[in-house]
Amino acid sequence: EPDSNDICDPQKPGLDDEETPDLECVVCFCQFNNVFNTPKVLQCKHTFCLECLARMNVKSAQPNTLQCPLCRAYTPLPDLGLPKLANDSTVLSYLPATMQQVYSIRFNRSKGKLQVKRAPSSQPAVPRTISQTLDVGIPIGAQQDGNRERSLLITVLRTPMCKACIMSVVAILAVTATIAILFQVNKKS
Secondary structure, three states: OOOOOHHOOOOOOOOOOOOOOOOOOOOOOOOOOOOOOOEEEEOOOOOOHHHHHHHHHHHHOOOOOEEEEOOOEEEEEEOOHHHHOOHHHHHHOOHHHHHOOOOOEEOOOOOOEEEEEEEEOOOOOOOOOOOOOOEOOOOOOOOOHHHHHHHHHHHHHHHHHHHHHHHHHHHHHHHHHHHHHHHHHHHHH
């Protein structure tokens, strides 16, 4: 008879020999699939979808590794890139038969895009309901200078001192314009 402590201990297997794996990503809660939400396994054995891992990678200062959002362990990325991380074959085996072979995906970190490269040979082309590319964000440090200057200007304009100066200049211009108009009207009379 099992000890009641064994049943509640998350480190010990439960009474069932086989447990259904979680079929959705614990970060975005999207169901795993065989395109952008492919279940990828990190070295720590935690599984996340490719899209979430790509989003984490573009925001990371370390582009060649991923830090697990659960246990904080680091996983070096394969030489051929993020999409070449191992798939979680257990999770894939629970997906419908048509989704058990994974599409070939390319990750362009500098542009922040995942792109379907080609379908597995046993699968038809990507259905039209699935986008061919997915924007996952601009990597850290890759902002264009124009965007940086614009955001700096917006930041400066939002400061209270700057707002006060702008309001003072507008008030002075309004008073000056009013005086000029009154002067012109009096001059004609």
